Amino acid sequence: MKYLSVKEIAEKWGINERRVRVLLQEKRIEGAIYQDHKYLIPENASKPLDRRIKGQRCFEDSPLNTIDFDFKNYRKLYPSEDGYFGRYGGSFLPPNLQKAFDEIYAGYLTIAKSAKFISELRDIRKHYQGRPTPVYHCQNLSNYFGKVQIYLKREDLNHGGAHKLNNAMGQALLAKYLGKKKLIAETGAGSHGSAVAMAAAYFGLECDIYMGEVDIEKQAPNVARIKVLGANVIPVSFGSRTLKEAVDAAFEAYQKEYKTAFYCLGSAVGPHPYPLMVRDFQEIIGREAKEQFVEMTGELPDIVCACVGGGSNAIGMFEAFLDEPVNIVGIEPMGKGKEIGNNAATISFGKEQILHGFNSLVLQNEDGSPATAYSIASGLDYPGVGPEHAFLHEIGRVKYETVTDDEAAEAFFLLSRLEGIIPAIESAHALAYAIKCAKNMKSGSVLVNLSGRGDKDMDFMIKKYPHMFK
């Protein structure tokens, strides 16, 4: 029998060599032998089928096994003209502010959909942001657990070190077209604050960033960054002094300045049209990732996952896979435990409520007031969630799982040590889920959206987990 090398078989099957090696490690190429430190593959071996074509699923309770929904037309149908994903979303604002949001929506539908705007944004993404960001196969981490292949979509390599700039540049460009002079934004982890400060510098706009005092202390490197970039950091000192209150304060400031300022919302939350706009500006993540993954491996991933705060990196990643035979999982922060006040797992424990001008799931106290959310990750520490996630959960297309502070911390240090990549503690939640899959599944691939890099978290993590740091 004639045998071919890995290189020759990769060429024959039209996939890359790394993918052939993965198939060999998974023992999915019949008749292959390992001899004199190299693999030999029978010339007539057939290319293994995509697992899903063979009908295998990673989860027995996969939504794909039961769901009956027209995802081909999903983007056209959701959100509705008035901003609803099923019963979630909408806009609940005082009349004067509603007028400002209507102006933004009209601008979005006309300006942001024009060829000129799209071409300018495309140019910014390529030359300023450095897109496309790569998909990376974590060979060491995958080998460490042995069975499952873990891949990262490297949004940490997007300029600024997180996915947030995809949305900030889009909204700031729209603000420029609308003739606004200032950007107003909230921030939790400081990633969105830095991104908006960068966008303001790029477009020559003034910039006010509202940030809770607790987060100012936790995320000091990002606070310094925002200031160096020429923006104002306005500390928020009421309530739990974290992301929810930062949104409250930014909204209040915008109410006073909406004629000359633009509210640059950082997640797929808020009144219509923000969940739609943010999704559309972040969608580049999933579109790139899908193409890159297929190019790299010859098939789709078994699982795609991302952390969910308000839900922007996750929705940006998920959108391209909704219509594909792929299990999609959003990861919520379980923090210190299940009791209200100890986590920010809104989809797992929230109830329907209007918060910050939109209807979605919200963590609530017994009296129905919004509860204080908690997570080690400032960027996930929000008691609400984007309406599209509440909807995708309700129809069963996306599964939402949880990861604790400590599990995320373990993933944070493991990726740093094994791959030389320090993840944002937010992104480490999604990675921790992939690690759980690697421990529990027999085979398969998990594509994680690595939404940001962890430089901002290092001081805090070293102090909080000294035993893991040694």
Ligand SMILES: Cc1ncc(COP(=O)(O)O)c(C=O)c1O
């Ligand atoms: C790196 C990173 N990932 C994820 C998030 C969570 O936000 P979202 O759910 O909107 O992606 C944040 C928020 O600040 C972040 O900084």
